[in-house]
Structures are given as structure tokens and as C-alpha cells.
Amino acid sequence: MEIFTLGFMQRAIVVAICISIITPLIGNTIVLKRLSAIGDALSHAGLAGVAIGLCFGFNPVFTAILFSVISALIIEFIRTRFTNYSEIATAIVLSFAVGIAAVFSGFISNSASFNSFLFGSIVAISEQELIVVVMLAVIMLLTIVFLRRELFYIAFDEEGAELSGVKVKRINTLFTIITAVVVAIASRTVGALVISSLMVIPVACAMLVSGSYKQNIILSVIFALFFTIAGLIITSFYDLKPGGTIVLIGIATLIILLPFRRDD
Amino acid sequence: MEVLKVTDLSFDYPDKSILHRISFTVNKGDFLCIVGTNGTGKSTLLKLILNRLKPLEGRITLFGENSANFKSLYKIAYVSQKATSFNRDFPATVEEIVSLGLYSKKTPLGFLPPESEKMIDDALETVGMSDYKHKKIGRLSGGQQQRVFIAKALISKPEIIFLDEPTVGIDIKAVDSICCLLGELNKKGITIVMVTHDISSILYHSSHVLLLFEDGSSEMITSEQFGQSSVLSHVHHHTSEEEFIPKSMKKRL
Numbered sequence: 088m089e090i091f092t093l094g095f096m097q098r099a100i101v102v103a104i105c106i107s108i109i110t111p112l113i114g115n116t117i118v119l120k121r122l123s124a125i126g127d128a129l130s131h132a133g134l135a136g137v138a139i140g141l142c143f144g145f146n147p148v149f150t151a152i153l154f155s156v157i158s159a160l161i162i163e164f165i166r167t168r169f170t171n172y173s174e175i176a177t178a179i180v181l182s183f184a185v186g187i188a189a190v191f192s193g194f195i196s197n198s199a200s201f202n203s204f205l206f207g208s209i210v211a212i213s214e215q216e217l218i219v220v221v222m223l224a225v226i227m228l229l230t231i232v233f234l235r236r237e238l239f240y241i242a243f244d245e246e247g248a249e250l251s252g253v254k255v256k257r258i259n260t261l262f263t264i265i266t267a268v269v270v271a272i273a274s275r276t277v278g279a280l281v282i283s284s285l286m287v288i289p290v291a292c293a294m295l296v297s298g299s300y301k302q303n304i305i306l307s308v309i310f311a312l313f314f315t316i317a318g319l320i321i322t323s324f325y326d327l328k329p330g331g332t333i334v335l336i337g338i339a340t341l342i343i344l345l346p347f348r349r350d351d
Numbered sequence: 352m353e354v355l356k357v358t359d360l361s362f363d364y365p366d367k368s369i370l371h372r373i374s375f376t377v378n379k380g381d382f383l384c385i386v387g388t389n390g391t392g393k394s395t396l397l398k399l400i401l402n403r404l405k406p407l408e409g410r411i412t413l414f415g416e417n418s419a420n421f422k423s424l425y426k427i428a429y430v431s432q433k434a435t436s437f438n439r440d441f442p443a444t445v446e447e448i449v450s451l452g453l454y455s456k457k458t459p460l461g462f463l464p465p466e467s468e469k470m471i472d473d474a475l476e477t478v479g480m481s482d483y484k485h486k487k488i489g490r491l492s493g494g495q496q497q498r499v500f501i502a503k504a505l506i507s508k509p510e511i512i513f514l515d516e517p518t519v520g521i522d523i524k525a526v527d528s529i530c531c532l533l534g535e536l537n538k539k540g541i542t543i544v545m546v547t548h549d550i551s552s553i554l555y556h557s558s559h560v561l562l563l564f565e566d567g568s569s570e571m572i573t574s575e576q577f578g579q580s581s582v583l584s585h586v587h588h589h590t591s592e593e594e595f596i597p598k599s600m601k602k603r604l
Binding site for chain 2 (some may be wrong): 119208211232233234235236237239240243244246247248249251252253293294297299300301303304350
């Protein structure tokens with residue numbers, strides 16, 4: 088347990104807790120709107136931002152946030168043009184982001200730095216990044232809590248929500264921006280390639296055992312906290328990649344829970 | 352008292368003209384069924400009334416206000432065909448779904464008023480779903496889900512409810528009970544405007560029928576007039592839905 092006295096591990100744990108609380112909160116809305124692939128598209132957009140940031144000497148976390156937000160707005164725009172085929176938007180942005188990331192990653196001199204964003208790195212979090220992550224997480228959490236009723240209504244019935252006075256377009260855009268920011272900041276710890284899994288798997292586990300929407304939200308946060316904390320502990324002992332370890336714990340939990348699905 | 356007035360309403364889709372200079376009025380306490388063959392614009396008309404689509408021409412007023420600027424959203428409620436396409440795994444209880452109907456009454460921080468629990472109980476009792484309050488919505492049958500969606504619509508105590516084919520995909524027994532429920536709500540003074548293919552709800556519960564024709568025109572008749580044409584068609588052993596439309600109108604179909 089000596090490892091938890093080390094500064095980098097303490098920072099990693101704090102960041103992991105922040106991410107584990109906000110990621111499934113976003114994931115609930117994304118999964119229920121059947122837009123699970125959006126996390127993939129935005130994390131790849133973040134990766135493109137990282138590649139450009141590292142290439143041109145900017146802070147990669149900020150370029151990742153910038154690229155993810157721009158991509159999120161493009162997705163939202165395309166989604167309104169293909170209302171019945173909204174997954175087209177995520178596929179287009181994902182392909183574009185992979186193209187940019189692939190091209191610019193070839194010009195990065197320090198490939199280890201780029202790899203740390205692909206699969207996450209607990210040693211990569213600086214004091215400055217910790218402060219940014221905690222502040223953003225608090226802002227995102229308050230926004231989601233404030234909009235909880237609107238997000239639930241939109242996830243259930245977008246048309247009905249609009250007719251009841253919910254500002255659906257405005258909230259959808261804001262929510263997509265929040266998703267982009269969370270994906271970008273979380274990619275530092277768990278990795279861009281696995282952050283979307285952290286949005287979906289805890290929610291999927293919760294859906295198997297929850298008895299209500301409220302329970303689903305609480306349980307998905309508990310599952311995400313368990314996956315990330317357990318993942319970080321295992322990582323620190325066996326020198327594994329944190330992102331992959333966290334996701335594998337999540338998948339194992341999902342498999343264990345499958346036979347216990349509630350049918351009432 | 353006039354609750355809905357549609358004047359010279361026209362609407363075209365890029366490839367098809369469907370509504371042409373439609374005019375009708377719905378008064379408080381009316382039960383209007385909108386009837387027509389597929390593609391005549393029944394659901395489109397509802398979307399136009401609810402400001403989901405912009406009319407090409409014409410004017411729609413709700414409670415005397417232009418529908419595009421209508422702000423008293425608590426006065427109206429809408430029930431869609433959702434029961435037929437609803438996701439079985441949606442993780443929400445009946446209580447949580449019905450509470451969405453109280454959206455207009457929430458505080459700025461998103462809290463529901465203290466009396467919301469009783470309002471939910473009352474709405475569920477009205478539709479006969481009190482025993483299912485804590486059940487997950489996806490585990491109910493189509494008919495039961497539609498009752499819950501009607502409870503969600505009722506909870507804000509609307510003056511008019513719009514329903515878009517609420518009985519599609521529901522078994523015949525459930526259809527009858529939903530139609531009776533709508534009839535009872537109408538007797539309590541709630542105005543109902545419903546797109547439907549269900550003949551029994553038209554014959555036994557509605558007060559007026561708006562017929563939409565393929566040439567884009569329309570005609571409003573009373574349910575008695577509609578019944579006469581319906582009886583006539585039964586005598587002639589017709590079964591298709593357009594045979595329920597008065598003979599005088601058939602040449603325009």
C-alpha cells in the first residue's frame with residue numbers, strides 16, 4: 088500500500104474518482120439515446136487533437152478538448168441533417184479523426200507521449216492537469232445535475248420533451264460539448280481508445296440490475312468507481328496499462344452480471 | 352368556447368402535396384377523430400397544430416393564440432404511438448415516466464413540487480395503473496404502456512389532449528379499454544383530438560370526425576353522420592377503412 092503515498096498515484100486516484108462520477112452520468116443519456124458510438128468518435132477526435140498538439144508543441148490536453156468540442160458540434164449538425172440515421176454523423180467524424188491522428192502521429196518525435204493518450208497513463212498526470220480535471224469535473228457534474236430532468240426527458244422522448252417546453256436543441260448541443268470535454272480530459276488517465284467503454288459498460292451493468300432510472304444512475308457511478316479504482320490498484324502492482332485493465336474489469340463484471348438480469 | 356381553430360391550412364412535402372386549404376374548429380369538450388387513408392396527412396396535421404412543422408399557408412390558433420407563439424404549454428398534452436416502438440430495456444419506472452408530465456411545474460433547480468407524489472398517484476388511478484407504479488415501463492404490455500403515457504399526459508391537467516394513433520399495435524381488448532378511458536376523460540370535460548383508424552372509438556366516443564382526402568381536401572362531419580355511412584358500409588359487407596367515409600365523399604378519394 089506504500090504506492091498510495093506517492094504523489095502521482097494520489098493524483099491518479101483523484102482523477103479516476105472524478106472521471107468515474109461524470110463519465111457514467113453522461114453515458115446514461117448516451118446509451119438511452121442509442122448513441123453509444125458517439126464516445127468512440129469524440130475520443131478519436133481528441134486523439135487527433137493530441138497528435139496535432141504534440142506535433143506543434145501545444146498542450147495536448149487543450150488541443151484534445153478543442154478538437155473534441157469542434158467534432159461534437161459537427162456531429163450534432165450532421166445529426167440534424169440525418170435525423171433517422173444519426174449514427175452516420177459519428178461514423179463520419181470518427182473516420183475524419185482517425186485520418187488526422189494517423190497522419191500527424193507520424194511527425195511526433197516522442198511516441199511514448201502519444202501512446203500514453205492511446206491507452207492511458209497514471210504517471211502522466213501533472214499537478215496542473217489535476218487542477219484542470221477537478222475543476223472541469225465539478226463544472227460538468229453541476230451542469231448534469233442541473234439538467235437531470237431535461238436529459239431524462241430527452242432520452243425517453245425527444246419529441247414529447249420539446250412539446251413540454253424542454254429546449255431540446257440547446258440542451259443536446261450543450262450535452263455534446265460536455266461529452267467532448269469529458270472524453271478529452273479522461274483520455275489522459277484511461278486512454279482515448281477505452282474512454283467510450285467507460286461511458287457504456289457501467290451503464291450496461293447497471294441496466295441489468297437496476298429497478299429504476301434513479302437506481303440506474305447511482306449504480307452506474309458505483310460500477311465505474313469500482314472499475315477504475317480496482318483497475319488502478321491492479322495496474323500499480325503488475326505494471327499494466329490502466330485503460331485496458333479498467334475496461335477488462337468492466338467486461339468481466341458485465342459477464343458475471345448477465346445471468347442476474349432483473350426481469351420485473 | 353373555441354380551443355383549436357385551423358384556417359385555410361396548406362402543407363406540402365417536397366415530393367407530395369398533402370393538405371390543401373384545410374379549415375375546422377374544435378370547441379371545448381369536443382372529441383374529434385381525424386380519419387383518412389395512409390398518406391393523407393393525419394399525423395402531419397397533428398405536427399402542424401403542435402408547431403412541429405411550419406405550414407405552407409394558413410393559420411392555426413390554440414386557445415386564441417397563434418400556435419407558433421403558444422406559450423401555455425400546460426394546457427395541452429400529446430400522446431404519441433410510442434408504445435409500439437418502445438425500448439423494452441429502458442430503465443425507468445412507471446412513476447418516473449408519469450413524473451415527466453410535471454416538467455412545466457418543476458422548480459428552476461429541477462425539483463418537483465411537494466404535491467407531485469399525490470398527483471402521480473391520482474393520474475395512475477385515473478388510468479387504472481396504480482398497481483404498476485414501481486414496475487419498469489418496458490416490462491408492461493403495449494396497452495398498459497399507452498395507459499401510462501395517457502397518465503403522463505393527464506398529470507399536468509391539460510385542457511386538450513392530442514393523440515396520434517394511440518391504439519396501433521395494441522391487442523383488441525386493450526384497444527377497447529383505452530377508447531373507453533378516452534371517452535370517460537372526454538365526459539370529464541377534456542377536449543380530445545385523435546388520429547385513429549379505430550372505428551369503434553369513432554362510433555362510440557367521438558363527437559366529430561375530420562375526414563382527410565387524397566386530393567388534400569377535408570370535411571368535418573358529426574360522429575352520427577359518420578355512423579350512418581359506417582352502418583351503410585357494413586350492410587354492403589365492406590371492410591376497408593375508406594368504405595367508412597360517406598358516399599358523397601368517395602368520389603374525391
